[in-house]
Amino acid sequence: MLQISRLRTQKEAIIDAYKKRNVTEAQIAEISNVIKLDDERKAVQTENDALLAKVNSISKEIGDFFKNGEKEKAASAKEEVAKVKERSKVLETQMKDIQDRIFEGLLTLPNVPHNLVPAGNTEEDNEVYKAWGKELPKLADDAKPHWELAEKYTLIDFKLGVKITGAGFPLYRGRGAKLERALINFFLDEAGKAGYEEIMPPLLVNEDSARGTGQLPDKEGQMYHATVDDLYLIPTAEVPVTNMYRDVILNASDFPIKLTAYTPCFRREAGSYGSDVKGLNRVHQFNKVEVVQLQHPDKSYETFDEMLLHVEGILQKLELPYRILRLCGGDLGFASSLTYDFEVYSAAQKKWLEVSSVSNFETFQSNRLKLRYKGEDGKKHLAHSLNGSALALARIVAALLENNQTSDGITIPEVLRKYTGFDIID
RNA sequence: GGAGAAUUGGCCGAGUGGCUUAAGGCGCACGCUUGGAAAGCGUGUAUACCUCAAAAGGGUAUCGAGGGUUCGAAUCCCUCAUUCUCCGCCA
Incomplete structure (x- = not known):
């Protein structure tokens, strides 16, 4: 606001x-x-x-x-x-x-786009800020999309998910579940090394919190609503974590506040359809590690760059081909001033999949949250808030399975092996 | 889920309708004092909004939140939230 x-x-x-x-x-x-x-x-x-x-x-x-x-x-x-x-x-x-x-x-008024934001109306107008320099991985002709691999190696059972809950609620099992847990731990450890405090927040939030980060009233239809108790299932850890600082007055010396949280994320994804939703590309429940920073307005763009490097570092360690897009005005979220999306290349689908979105909200969120700090002048000012996914799991798994498939099985990236306990899924 | 008690400023705490401009204390800031410090003394110390060219000043609201009674509410009434104690249920 x-x-x-x-x-x-x-x-x-x-x-x-x-x-x-x-x-x-x-x-x-x-x-x-x-x-x-x-x-x-x-x-x-x-x-x-x-x-x-x-x-x-x-x-x-x-x-x-x-x-x-x-x-x-x-x-x-x-x-x-x-x-x-x-x-x-x-x-x-x-x-x-x-x-x-x-x-x-x-x-009704969205955030004011930053100078760097390119004009434009659709995804097509997003600028490639950093392109994958090397050649994209080419797979054998019989390479399989991740949903077939997941079935072949009994990693994810989409049908059981449908039986238990409905479409878009995948059930991970065996090495699939272990891979998921390995990625979560790896992401949290990386965030910890980068100085983020680990938070395990509530997964349901009240109306004030949903309003505080702007999910209400803009995106009401996107959240699952537990009407008996009037609570909302979180669409991202951003909601509970950022709301830790609702109605809070910080000291300038408290900055930067760096928080990370793993949570499942629940999204109704009303209105989506077609091949985009196949397999893990778009689901109602997925796991994600989020990073949030609260920062002094003078330093928030330094922080923004730091967060980009953090996400980039993780993707490099996972050896996934990625590119970074600078979102155009039309694609920019309502609350955001500047957003960069990270996409990984999923080689069997031959598709770029969005796995992270790093945004600076400047004072837009903190105004609604009443998140302020006492400045050097003794007066109270709004803080800047930023967040990013580091990272969203489901699509990372999709890309890993597809890109790393060999005739012997799916190889696990080096950095993950101590977390999974196995080198290959065969 | 049931019963009882509580919620006052940064913190502790007094305050049962006008004498409250929320006592007193602690903390913090500045000054005096001191060789330096402590103690002591003095002064100041919430937030939001309105008014004012600005500053000074003035005004309004806020004693957990929201309503109500009254000329007047921290104080009386109602609803809700939270905390504590006990009971029930439970991993």
């Missing part, structure tokens, strides 16, 4: 930057509308505060009148207060209404 003060001071610059996104005329108009509503709010508050001050001072007088036994004066003063309060009540209703409309207006 953007701050009204920013809309006021940087209105033209924001509208200009918005042109890189798919914003509508209505959204642009909303900027002026919110400012106008805020002007109204101020006028109403000024009037109402003056009325309340009057009520307070008259009430004090009434106390004195009673003490002195001046009952008639007290009675007429009471009448006066009643009149003032009647007017105040009207103003209070107005103010509430205006504030609701301001909040609704602000919720």
Whole structure:
């Protein structure tokens, strides 16, 4: 959520930057509308505060009148207060209404794209920030996609997942389950080495938390909702982990705050269909290790680069072909200012699969979270929040299985062997 | 799930309708004192918003949250949350 003060001071610059996104005329108009509503709010508050001050001072007088036994004066003063309060009540209703409309207006405004964000509307317009320099792996003609390999070596049972729950809930078994656990441990250990504190958060969150990181109201349909208790299954660890700092005031010396968490992620993926959803490419439940950083605004882009290097390092250790995309305005998430996606090449499908997304939200999340720090000037300012996947498992497994298949079986990358306890799946 | 008790500022803690501008203490900051420190003394020490060209100043709201009663609420009433104790259930 953007701050009204920013809309006021940087209105033209924001509208200009918005042109890189798919914003509508209505959204642009909303900027002026919110400012106008805020002007109204101020006028109403000024009037109402003056009325309340009057009520307070008259009430004090009434106390004195009673003490002195001046009952008639007290009675007429009471009448006066009643009149003032009647007017105040009207103003209070107005103010509430205006504030609701301001909040609704602000919720429709996406984050302002960073200078580096290329203009564009679709995936096609994303810029390749770093391309895979070497030749892409070529497999034998009889190379199998990962869902066939998973069945052949009894690693994942998609059918049992359907039986127990439904489509998109894979059941990992045997060495498949072990490989999954190995990757989780490997990712967590890498994050630990990079200085992230490990968190094991709740997997269900309340409405305030879903609202804090912006899942509500924007992406309501994407989350599973446990209606009896009004709790949401997390779509990413970002939600519980970032909400650790909701309504928190930090000291500038606390930065950077670096947190990592493994959690299963639950996504309804409403509206997806076709070959994209085959196998592990798109599922309702998958495992992911997330990294989150809270940082001083002056340093958040240094931190952003550090997070990119962290993700890149993991992919290199896994020996997977990858490329990094700088998302264009149209593909940029609602809350993000700058996002780089990591894709790995899945050689049998001959597809690039998104496995990580690293974003700087600047103050967009912290404004809604009320996540602030006490600055050098003694005043409170909004912190910057960033996060990234490091990494999302399901698609990494898909690429590993496909790329590493040989006539003897599927070889396990060197770094994972001490975690899996086996070198090859045969 | 049931019963009882509690929730006040950075922390402890007083406060049962106007004398609260939330006492007092601790902590913190600055000053005085000192050779230096401690002690002592003094001053200051929440947040958000409104007003003001700015600063100073003034105003409003906030005593777990939200409603209500009242001219006036930390104080009375209602709903909810959290914590503690006991009972029930449970890995």
